[in-house]
Amino acid sequence: MKFIAFIFLIKITVSQSLTCNNILELPAETKLTIRELQTIQPKDMVQCLAYLGKEQLPKSEAEFIWQSIVAFYSGIANVPDNVLILLHWVTTALTPEDYANITFSNIDVIQNFGLNYNLDMQQLMAIADRVREDFAGKEPEDYTYYDLTALRQILCAYNRSEIERIHPSAFREAALILGKLENCSAEVMTGFASLAIQKSAFGPPSTWSDSTKKALGKIIEFLPPEIIEKYKL
Numbered sequence: 001m002k003f004i005a006f007i008f009l010i011k012i013t014v015s016q017s018l019t020c021n022n023i024l025e026l027p028a029e030t031k032l033t034i035r036e037l038q039t040i041q042p043k044d045m046v047q048c049l050a051y052l053g054k055e056q057l058p059k060s061e062a063e064f065i066w067q068s069i070v071a072f073y074s075g076i077a078n079v080p081d082n083v084l085i086l087l088h089w090v091t092t093a094l095t096p097e098d099y100a101n102i103t104f105s106n107i108d109v110i111q112n113f114g115l116n117y118n119l120d121m122q123q124l125m126a127i128a129d130r131v132r133e134d135f136a137g138k139e140p141e142d143y144t145y146y147d148l149t150a151l152r153q154i155l156c157a158y159n160r161s162e163i164e165r166i167h168p169s170a171f172r173e174a175a176l177i178l179g180k181l182e183n184c185s186a187e188v189m190t191g192f193a194s195l196a197i198q199k200s201a202f203g204p205p206s207t208w209s210d211s212t213k214k215a216l217g218k219i220i221e222f223l224p225p226e227i228i229e230k231y232k233l
Ligand SMILES: *[C@@H]1O[C@H](CO)[C@@H](O)[C@H](O)[C@H]1NC(C)=O
Pocket: 070, 074, 075, 076, 077, 100, 101
């Protein structure tokens, strides 16, 4: 199988340009090198984006794909939402400055950027700023369960006072997902913990069942120490 894939790659390297159809025919585990990526026409790059972005990419490759997309649409502002929602691991190539030219009004676009790609805080803060500005005029108190499950990691770039404005019942519905966020700041996690104990969320920790504790996950560690101690959380 490996040998056949190898022959196949030689063939397409010789025939210069890798089309989207060629890419989709590659064995599932094939990782394209930067040199192979460079043979893909921007049109094919866009057409095959769902495939190209589905797994973690080296920085240079993510950057190459993103630059090809931007060139294809003649500018970041013209990249359509149906392409932005498929970026997945290509998202790591976007700089904080790039976000100035992207509009975040579509929940499906927001959902792409809320997944965990180990973005750095500067990238997440740039995304959060766009969401604050663009997202249908929504304030944290307006966020629904669906909004929260799309925002995910983006919430990690909010501050505690914004987090505490989220409606406790929306928090409750989304707790299973929010309790699993990776690398969120202590400030944000503390905000979630103070939502968790509200009446319309989970109420006093003395009443929490094992499944509540499980849903809240890491958020529990950010309750006041005396509460953790008292209820053996
Ligand atoms: C971003 O938008 C600005 C202002 O509209 C424009 O001058 C610039 O070329 C855009 N950058 C990209 C990379 O699209």
